[in-house]
Structures are given as structure tokens and as C-alpha cells.
Amino acid sequence: MQIEVNMRSDSTARGLPRAVLLDMDGTLANSEDWWYQAETEIMADLGATWSKEYVAQIVGSSLEYATSKTVADFGLPISPQELGRRLVSRVCEIGEASKVPWRPGAYELLSLTVDLGIPTALVTSSYERFARIVVKDAPPGSLTTIVAGDHGLPGKPDPAPYLRAAELAGADPSSSLVIEDSFFGVRSGMAARARVVHVPYMVDVPPAPGLVKIDSLESVDEAALRRFMDGERPQGDPYADGAPNLRAT
Structure with missing residues (x-):
């Protein structure tokens, strides 16, 4: 039994992300x-x-x-x-006054990370008071770290929120996976040089080297987490020289 626990906790050795860092509004919840x-x-x-x-x-x-x-x-x-x-x-x-409107597959993904022993952090531009409304309904053992918009860090697209989240999760950003729905969030994760997955909600983000785009979190299982980490590693913010015209979805 002890061997099984150690194996499951060593996510990097199994080709999995060392930490999964997730945006909240539009990514995890329809907030x-x-x-x-x-x-x-x-x-x-x-x-x-x-x-x-x-x-x-x-x-x-x-x-x-x-x-x-x-x-x-x-x-x-x-x-x-x-x-x-x-x-x-x-x-x-x-x-x-509302029930948390989880995005399709979001609650299941958080449960999967708990089962796999992968720490998760919520990285949001919203203030902590609002973030805790969502966190309290998350699967037990998930989202144990919050990096919020009122924590005194530069906001997205600066890499600071994701760098801080990786640090608190005990992971190097390069071994972490960021999941985002927004252009500002994608830029922040890529500037932190984490692997980044974009799940469109209100805005479609143009393709970029190292950016993985999926239609829904419903498609994310253990094998998908490995594939994301096998992909090209971002070398910084690919949109830093000029923001594209963003299209509402």
C-alpha cells in the first residue's frame, strides 16, 4: 500500500503535470x-x-x-x-445565492487530479472573497491554493499569478499545466513557461506555438494530461509584440 501511494504522488515520473493551475471564471465555472x-x-x-x-x-x-x-x-x-x-x-x-455552474467536465477533472495526487491551484483575476464561493463546492482535496486578483500581484497577462501558484504548489512552472479560457490568461500562463491548454468560452484565442486548444474539459483524462505535457513548451508570451483582434464566441 505504501508503494502505491508513493507511485501515485510522483506525478512527474509518470509523465503527468507536477501541478495543474486553473483559471476560474469561464474555465472551471460559468461564473x-x-x-x-x-x-x-x-x-x-x-x-x-x-x-x-x-x-x-x-x-x-x-x-x-x-x-x-x-x-x-x-x-x-x-x-x-x-x-x-x-x-x-x-x-x-x-x-x-446561486449553485456553482461548473463548466462541462470541470468537476470531474478536479476529482481526477485528486485521485492522481496532482495538486491544483485556482488562479483568478477575481477577488478571493468571490473565489471562495466556487472553491467551497469543489471536490474535497482540490484547489487547496488560491491566487486571486487582490493578492497584490501584477494581473494577467503578467506571468506573476501563475509563477506564484506554481511556487505554492511546490512545482516548477515548466512542469505545470495551466488551463485557461481567456486571452489574458493564456498569455500569463505562456509567459510563465508552463504548458497551456485553452478551452474557449467567451473569446477565441488565436493559435500560437506551444498552445493546446480543446473544445471542452470533458475530453481531459489521464492520457490527455500526459499528452499535454509531451507537447511543445512555450518560450514566453507569443502575443507580446501585439494583441490580435479577439473574436467573441
């Missing part, structure tokens, strides 16, 4: 819909019309970046800080 509801309500209160086409430009970015851009683009009569405060308060109200 982007909660954000969209909160944003639409608050923007309407401020006399502005919100749209998914605009969201495609900011999805996955830090709250500070998103609110600053929104206030400037719409000419809102409040500060970015006040807009952020209202958004976080409202989205937490929505989340606390």
Missing part, C-alpha cells in the same frame, strides 16, 4: 455569466449599455485594468475603484 449580469445591471444604473463584444476586450484581465478601461471608454461618472467595489459586491451577492 462569467454572474459577472456579466452584475456588469449589465451596474452599467444600466450608470446610464450605459453593456455588451459581450465589449467584454471580449477585457475578459480575464485584472479588475483594476478592466474598471479603468471601462470608466475611460464609457465616460462613467465614478472612479475605477468605486466601479470595482460595486461589481465585486454585486457578483458576490449573485454567487452566494
Whole structure:
């Protein structure tokens, strides 16, 4: 029995990721819909019309970046800080009154990582208060680490969130797997030089060397985790010289 435990804990020796680092909104949970509801309500209160086409430009970015851009683009009569405060308060109200809407295959993937002895971390631009609404309903033993948007790190697309998550999980970024749905998140993971899998939700990210694209987490099993780690390793942010025009899905 002791031999079995040791074998299962040595994920790297079995060709598996040393850690799996996952985005939350749009990747693990349909919580982007909660954000969209909160944003639409608050923007309407401020006399502005919100749209998914605009969201495609900011999805996955830090709250500070998103609110600053929104206030400037719409000419809102409040500060970015006040807009952020209202958004976080409202989205937490929505989340606390709702059941976590797991993305297809997300809960099963987290359960698989627990069975395989692979640590998982939640790496989100959302604030920790909101992240814990999702984490409390995750499979026991999963998402034991949270790196959130209010932890004082540079936001995505900077590599800092994923570098910190790998460190807390006890893994080198190059032996870690990042799973993301957004352009900002994909850039962050690739800049950290982790293996990166893109699962489109609100935005389709253009192909890049080292980026794996899948349609759904439902297709991710133990063999798929090995294939992801066998692929080309990113050598940094492939989009650093210029962001492409992003298309809402």
C-alpha cells in the first residue's frame, strides 16, 4: 500500500503535470455569466449599455485594468475603484445565492487530479472573497491554493499569478499545466513557461506555438494530461509584440 501511494504522488515520473493551475471564471465555472449580469445591471444604473463584444476586450484581465478601461471608454461618472467595489459586491451577492455552474467536465477533472495526487491551484483575476464561493463546492482535496486578483500581484497577462501558484504548489512552472479560457490568461500562463491548454468560452484565442486548444474539459483524462505535457513548451508570451483582434464566441 505504501508503494502505491508513493507511485501515485510522483506525478512527474509518470509523465503527468507536477501541478495543474486553473483559471476560474469561464474555465472551471460559468461564473462569467454572474459577472456579466452584475456588469449589465451596474452599467444600466450608470446610464450605459453593456455588451459581450465589449467584454471580449477585457475578459480575464485584472479588475483594476478592466474598471479603468471601462470608466475611460464609457465616460462613467465614478472612479475605477468605486466601479470595482460595486461589481465585486454585486457578483458576490449573485454567487452566494446561486449553485456553482461548473463548466462541462470541470468537476470531474478536479476529482481526477485528486485521485492522481496532482495538486491544483485556482488562479483568478477575481477577488478571493468571490473565489471562495466556487472553491467551497469543489471536490474535497482540490484547489487547496488560491491566487486571486487582490493578492497584490501584477494581473494577467503578467506571468506573476501563475509563477506564484506554481511556487505554492511546490512545482516548477515548466512542469505545470495551466488551463485557461481567456486571452489574458493564456498569455500569463505562456509567459510563465508552463504548458497551456485553452478551452474557449467567451473569446477565441488565436493559435500560437506551444498552445493546446480543446473544445471542452470533458475530453481531459489521464492520457490527455500526459499528452499535454509531451507537447511543445512555450518560450514566453507569443502575443507580446501585439494583441490580435479577439473574436467573441
